[in-house]
Amino acid sequence: MSTNILMNLQGVAKSFSTADGAPRSVLEQVDFALQEGEIVALLGKSGSGKSTLLRIMAGLIPADRGSVDYRGQAVAGPAAGIAMVFQSFALFPWLTVQQNVELGLEAQGIAPEARAERADAMLELIGLAGFGGALPRELSGGMRQRVGIARALVTNPDVLLMDEAFSALDVLTGETLRDDILELWDRQRIPTKGILIVSHNIEEAVMMADRIIILSSAPGRIRSEVRIGLPRPRTVDSPAVRNLIDEVYGLMTMRPVQEAAAGITAATHLGYRLPETDVERIEGVLALLADAPFHGRADLPKLAEESELPDEELFPTYEALGLLGLAHVDKGDITLTPLGYRYVSNDQVHKQEIFGQQLLSHVALAAHIRSRLEEETSGALPENKFLEVLEEFLEADEAKRVLEVAVEWGRYGEIYAYDFHTGMLKLPEEDEE
Numbered sequence: 001m002s003t004n005i006l007m008n009l010q011g012v013a014k015s016f017s018t019a020d021g022a023p024r025s026v027l028e029q030v031d032f033a034l035q036e037g038e039i040v041a042l043l044g045k046s047g048s049g050k051s052t053l054l055r056i057m058a059g060l061i062p063a064d065r066g067s068v069d070y071r072g073q074a075v076a077g078p079a080a081g082i083a084m085v086f087q088s089f090a091l092f093p094w095l096t097v098q099q100n101v102e103l104g105l106e107a108q109g110i111a112p113e114a115r116a117e118r119a120d121a122m123l124e125l126i127g128l129a130g131f132g133g134a135l136p137r138e139l140s141g142g143m144r145q146r147v148g149i150a151r152a153l154v155t156n157p158d159v160l161l162m163d164e165a166f167s168a169l170d171v172l173t174g175e176t177l178r179d180d181i182l183e184l185w186d187r188q189r190i191p192t193k194g195i196l197i198v199s200h201n202i203e204e205a206v207m208m209a210d211r212i213i214i215l216s217s218a219p220g221r222i223r224s225e226v227r228i229g230l231p232r233p234r235t236v237d238s239p240a241v242r243n244l245i246d247e248v249y250g251l252m253t254m255r256p257v258q259e260a261a262a263g264i265t266a267a268t269h270l271g272y273r274l275p276e277t278d279v280e281r282i283e284g285v286l287a288l289l290a291d292a293p294f295h296g297r298a299d300l301p302k303l304a305e306e307s308e309l310p311d312e313e314l315f316p317t318y319e320a321l322g323l324l325g326l327a328h329v330d331k332g333d334i335t336l337t338p339l340g341y342r343y344v345s346n347d348q349v350h351k352q353e354i355f356g357q358q359l360l361s362h363v364a365l366a367a368h369i370r371s372r373l374e375e376e377t378s379g380a381l382p383e384n385k386f387l388e389v390l391e392e393f394l395e396a397d398e399a400k401r402v403l404e405v406a407v408e409w410g411r412y413g414e415i416y417a418y419d420f421h422t423g424m425l426k427l428p429e430e431d432e433e
Helices: 050-058 097-107 112-125 141-153 171-186 202-208 239-252 257-262 279-290 300-307 311-323 338-345 348-362 364-375 383-390 396-412
Strands: 005-017 023-035 038-044 065-070 082-085 159-163 194-198 211-215 222-227 297-299 327-330 333-336 380-382 417-419 424-426
Touching (some): 005 050, 005 194, 023 050, 050 082, 050 159, 050 194, 082 141, 097 112, 141 171, 222 239, 279 300, 279 333, 279 396, 297 300, 333 338, 348 396, 364 380, 364 396, 364 424, 380 383, 396 417
Parallel strands (some): 082 159
Antiparallel strands (some): 211 222, 297 333, 327 333, 380 424
16 A cells, blocks of 8 residues: 555644534544545544544535645645545435536536536446436435435545445445445546545445544544455455454444543533434344343344344444443443343333433433422423523534433433423423322
């Protein structure tokens, strides 16, 4: 692999303002170099700042501190040699496939005839020959993402940034598109010199990347790096690939050193980003873990295969199980705790009691909501009161999401009730008597 550096990041930091104007750090002290001839996958949980980092590298948003260089020049706005593919396809629905692909070329001032010729060639290369006159609504999700990739590649970028480019597709379509991109890369049929992929999918990262970077969360910092020396194409069931997948699962679920040393449970402060998972998924994974063939202990990749759920849904669920003391995750394995066994074997009423007790003991936001309601003579408060508290720590959209999780969990645990129509949180009726 060439040691020529395409992009170099030193001490990159980024913060956003909360509702009261206080800064919330999203990225902190990120040092990273993308070398010529490599594919790098960027993994991290929600809140690790993966997409923010990609947008900084693309020149779409500035870093607050640190430097971002492309071929030795500071990135100050979109650079001609850097292209980005988005998860949401980001196509203009009123333009044809051909017109969508030509947009970047048009922005570069390339003449119409040359634009058309290059777009035609790229559409043929990406498997869309004959679809130039179609509108995006006529295409499947996989074909629309191919248009997005063609639009990025037609400008002949040195660096291709891919933000969850396959996650909106079904498994088979995503794998096919991923393999096609790898074939173009490995056969050097595209001019791109380096690719950076943001992903939630560990298997995808191991199958594609020469190097995997894992970010910690809130704020995002580079926590681990895994170098992969296996040739492509790779066989997902080979022992070497399975071992790498296990290794990355272990790194992804590793607790921060300071937290593990203190023996503390997360979510002990109000601004903690509760994992985006619901009670049904929590209980589904618990039941699967307790039953054969796992009998209370599972290798995370094997559990993912058995559940048929993607990593982006499973990791928040593992986190929730750990927060609630129902399971313990360590080095790529998940094990039911004694409380987890008791939970699974109990009837519905007692499950909800355990759930509520664990919320009050381990989730500061749930305990805060309950405490505030008990202080009110009416036993009720509008949800906006709690949103205001969360917005001291989180952006408005994230505060709303976190409160929605807390409301669902708290209703299930019967520690408070919620009226959707009025937006009021209140004590359960039996506790008001």
